[in-house]
Amino acid sequence: MTTQDATDATIDLLKELVQRPSVTPEDSGCQDLLAERLEGVGFSIEHMPCGEVKNLWARYGSEAPLVVLAGHTDVVPTGDESDWKVNPFSAEIIDNKMYGRGTSDMKGGVAAMVTAAERLLSNHTNIKGSIAFLITSDEEGPAIDGTRHVVETLRSRGEKIDQCIVGEPSSSEQLGDVIRHGRRGSLGCRLVVRGIQGHVAYPHLARNPVHEAAPFLTELVSIVWDEGNDYFPPTTLQISNIHGGTGATNVVPGTLTIDFNLRYCPDTTPDHIRSTIEQLAHSHELEADFTWVDSANPFITKPGPLTAAVERAVTQVTGVTAKLNTAGGTSDGRFIATLAEEVIEFGTTNATIHQVNECVDLDELTTASIIYERVLTDLLT
Ligand SMILES: [Zn+2]
Numbered sequence: 001m002t003t004q005d006a007t008d009a010t011i012d013l014l015k016e017l018v019q020r021p022s023v024t025p026e027d028s029g030c031q032d033l034l035a036e037r038l039e040g041v042g043f044s045i046e047h048m049p050c051g052e053v054k055n056l057w058a059r060y061g062s063e064a065p066l067v068v069l070a071g072h073t074d075v076v077p078t079g080d081e082s083d084w085k086v087n088p089f090s091a092e093i094i095d096n097k098m099y100g101r102g103t104s105d106m107k108g109g110v111a112a113m114v115t116a117a118e119r120l121l122s123n124h125t126n127i128k129g130s131i132a133f134l135i136t137s138d139e140e141g142p143a144i145d146g147t148r149h150v151v152e153t154l155r156s157r158g159e160k161i162d163q164c165i166v167g168e169p170s171s172s173e174q175l176g177d178v179i180r181h182g183r184r185g186s187l188g189c190r191l192v193v194r195g196i197q198g199h200v201a202y203p204h205l206a207r208n209p210v211h212e213a214a215p216f217l218t219e220l221v222s223i224v225w226d227e228g229n230d231y232f233p234p235t236t237l238q239i240s241n242i243h244g245g246t247g248a249t250n251v252v253p254g255t256l257t258i259d260f261n262l263r264y265c266p267d268t269t270p271d272h273i274r275s276t277i278e279q280l281a282h283s284h285e286l287e288a289d290f291t292w293v294d295s296a297n298p299f300i301t302k303p304g305p306l307t308a309a310v311e312r313a314v315t316q317v318t319g320v321t322a323k324l325n326t327a328g329g330t331s332d333g334r335f336i337a338t339l340a341e342e343v344i345e346f347g348t349t350n351a352t353i354h355q356v357n358e359c360v361d362l363d364e365l366t367t368a369s370i371i372y373e374r375v376l377t378d379l380l381t
C-alpha cells in the first residue's frame with residue numbers, strides 16, 4: 001500500500017466523520033460507519049450503549065497482548081456558526097487543511113487509527129496478539145456513560161488491556177513533539193463564606209464576608225503544594241469564579257461564593273489538599289461551607305515498552321524527538337489506566353481544538369496514521 005493510498009483513505013474517512021454533526025453526546029452514525037469499516041477487516045463488533053451515549057468495542061483476535069486504540073466521536077458545540085469561515089460540518093479543504101468541528105479533537109485521530117489498522121491487517125496475516133478499538137460519544141460531556149462504562153464492562157468480564165493509545169491531539173508545535181504519558185488529578189471546590197447582610201452605613205450591625213475572606217484568599221493562592229516530580233509539574237490552584245453582593249451599592253453582602261480548582265501532582269493527595277484548605281479557613285475564623293468535587297484521579301505510565309515504541313515510530317517517520325509530558329486537561333485515559341498496563345495519548349497538534357475554525361493539517365493527519373501503523377507493527381508483528 002502506498003503513502004498516497006494512506007493519504008486518500010484517511011482524508012476520505014475523516015471527511016465522512018466530520019460531516020456527521022455529532023455534538024456531544026450525539027454520535028450521529030459515526031460509530032456505525034467505523035464498525036462497518038472495522039468489520040470489513042475482520043474485527044468483531046460490540047455496541048455498548050449506556051443511557052443516551054453510544055459506545056463501540058471492536059476487537060480483532062483473541063490472544064494477548066491486547067493493544068487498544070481509543071477515541072471519541074462526539075465533538076464540542078460549534079459556537080456561533082457565522083464566526084466560522086466555512087460550515088463547521090462541511091469538512092472543506094483549504095490550503096491543505098481540513099476545516100470542521102472535530103477535525104483535530106478528535107475525529108482526525110480516530111480516522112488515522114482506523115486506516116492504520118486497515119493497512120496493518122491487509123499487509124500482515126500473522127498478528128501476534130489482538131487489536132481493539134474503544135470509541136465513545138461521551139468524552140466532551142459528563143464522561144460517565146462512555147469510556148468509564150466500557151472499562152467497567154470489560155473489567156466485569158475479566159478482560160485486561162496490555163497497552164492503549166488514546167488518539168487525542170497531544171502534539172504542540174509539530175506532529176510528534178509531545179506524547180502524553182499521564183495526567184494530573186483535578187479537584188474542584190465551591191466555597192461559601194457566610195457573613196451578616198446589612199447597610200453599608202451601619203457596618204457594626206453587619207459582618208462582611210468579602211473582607212473576612214480577603215486575607216484567607218491571599219494565603220490560599222500563595223500555598224506551595226509541592227515541587228512536582230520527574231513526571232509531573234507542580235500542583236497549581238486557580239480561582240475561577242467569585243461572587244458576592246446583591247448588585248446594590250449600599251448593601252453589605254450576606255455571603256461570598258468562590259469556585260476554585262486544583263490540578264495536582266500525585267505527590268499531593270486530595271485529602272491533604274482538603275484538610276489544609278479547611279484548616280486555613282478555620283484559622284481565619286471564616287464561617288465556611290466547602291463542597292468538594294474530586295473529578296479526576298491522576299495517572300502515569302512510566303517510560304517502558306509502549307512509550308519507547310511510540311518514540312521510535314515518531315523519530316523514524318518524522319525525525320522529531322518526542323517529549324513525554326503530563327500537562328493538559330483530563331481525558332478518558334484516566335479510566336483506561338485503571339485496567340491497562342500502559343496508556344499514552346498521541347495525536348496531531350492541538351492548536352485549534354475547541355476553537356472557531358478548528359482544522360487539521362492533512363500531511364499531519366496522514367503522517368499520524370503512518371505512525372500509528374508503525375507502532376502497531378512494532379508491538380504486534
Ligand atoms: Zn478529545
